[in-house]
Amino acid sequence: MPKILCIAEKPSIAKAVAGILSGHTAQVKSTASKYTKNYEFNFDFGPPWGKSQVVMSSVAGHTTSYDLPKEYGAWANYPCSIPFEAPCEITIDDDKKAIAANIARNAKYSQVLYIWTDCDREGEYIGTEVRDIARKENPRIQVKRANFNNLEPNHIIRAACNPVDLDERQAAAVAARIELDLRIGAAFTRLQTLKLRSIHGIDPKKVISYGSCQFPCLGFIVDRYHKITRFVTERFWSIKVTHVRDNVPVVFNWARNRLFDRMAVTLLFEQCLTAKKARITKVDQKPTRKFKPLPLTTIELQKKGSSYLHMSSDAVMKTAEALYQKGFISYPRTETDQFDKGMDLRGLVQKQTQHTTWGQYAQGLMDGGFSQPRDGKNNDKAHPPIHPVICAQPNALSLDEKRVYEFVTRRFLACCSSDAVGSTTTLTLLWGNETFSASGLTVLERNFLDVYPYERWTTNELPLFREGEEFEPTEAQIMEGKTSPPTFITEPELIGLMDANGIGTDATMAEHIKTVIDREYVFAKERGGGGGNAAPATRGRGRGRGRGTRGGAAAAGGEGGGGGTGVREFVPSTLGLGLVEGYDDMKFDVNLSKPFLRKEMEVKMKQICEGQKTREEVVRESLAMYREVFDKAEQQIAVLRRVNSIILNLRRLLTFD
């Protein structure tokens, strides 16, 4: 019988696939690595191999590292530009040596290496890592890969019997990304660190890093900060009409909302007063609903963790990872917001009926309340939306775990519930030539809201008005207000921007945010709370004229994008501000703190995948471009130093240190 070695990207996939192919009869053998196990069984792959002896195991993500050789570790001994030209090497990480050895040992006696890494770009590259390790031990080993995107048994069996080849282009695109991220990141990091640390006020032990994701992340935070400091407030006026009926004051909002011209508002107001009586021209009553949430993705978990649970996105991910390891929730890294039609959702709901807090609600779903979840637009074809796997009672979990598990579970139960149902009434009031409106809401069925307290939807009933009736409003006045600047960027907003601009992946965005905090480029503070070491005002150039969107109008009910108190928000430090402004002042064609460069990298990776460019071309072109920027930055390092000195001095003048 041929011997076939199967390697998955992570232990959970190896276990699942081995279970399916062996009919759950595989022998489990431990390996030198504490993370991976070998599953041994026989399987008939059909032609050309037929019935084979299989060892199924896994790696744990990447096995190799791409880095400069050790001797370049002495930064001061080389020019800062050395990472652009030094030869780099691929090594096996110390903590991955046991995994590599397991592959090598089993490859030695196998005819075929069958790769089962995730079917995405990184998976393709990880597949080439595995191949290279195996070929080193057994150069004649045949290499194939499985084409699969879910763990449904028939799908896995079909994938096993229809091997394909590794996609060399996708792997090459990742190899290009790895090389560029390292060379560019290392070069700029050395430049910034070695040339700026001597400025008084910068900690000489600190690394001042540059990276293709952390810098745009910083850029978003600085950008918002500038919008705040450069904001020019404007005064505006509006007309507010209140009519008391049945002892309830009903506020009618002006259709024009507000005008930035006091005289115009005064004239329009006088016309209303002249008309004396106002008339209800329309009473519109219609059913409405509040949609239940979509199935939970990683990005949504991070955003909501920040705004609902008041945890950092980084902590949310670490906690979710722990819950996954303990088997309480499903795999926490997924882009999918649709549940597979074949999934036993009722079975999962049934398990939650045991829970002391929401068990009764889950029972209600089992007793007829169940409703198929909505489908979002995303499907990574690898993992289902995040959901609870087993029922975990609160005392089995740590404090953070309890909160994340509770959110994941409530979200899941909300997904399996019905939308909330209500009825809105909208009154249209004509007074003189001006139109006003008021609206009320009656919640008829709360449904998912009963298990999902993170969202609010409350009844606000209007007294009865009849179409055509006329009255003199109880009170009318001109209101004055002024536009206010935006607020500091919140964590959910930042994650949203990074996601929209392709900065990092769903699994790494939280880390990039943590990096800019650790580097002291930005400070995180709680909205509403004091503290935080805020940067001083910037120099007075380029005062933008903004017309704010906030101000007088009362906020509508509902969740609002990260508005609750306690959400984390970010303020740039003097150093973070100095770095971004310093590069701005150099006026390069390319802006290092904007997301365009990362987008360009993404485009070039696609070109490699489609065969329009080779890995070598892309690396050569990109390195040449960044090298040019780097040389200019080095020549103009005085600008970067000056900007940072100015800002640091300003800070000393404006604060107490």
Added chain:
DNA sequence: GCAAGGTC
């Protein structure tokens, strides 16, 4: 002592 991406 540098990056970003997998995953443990």
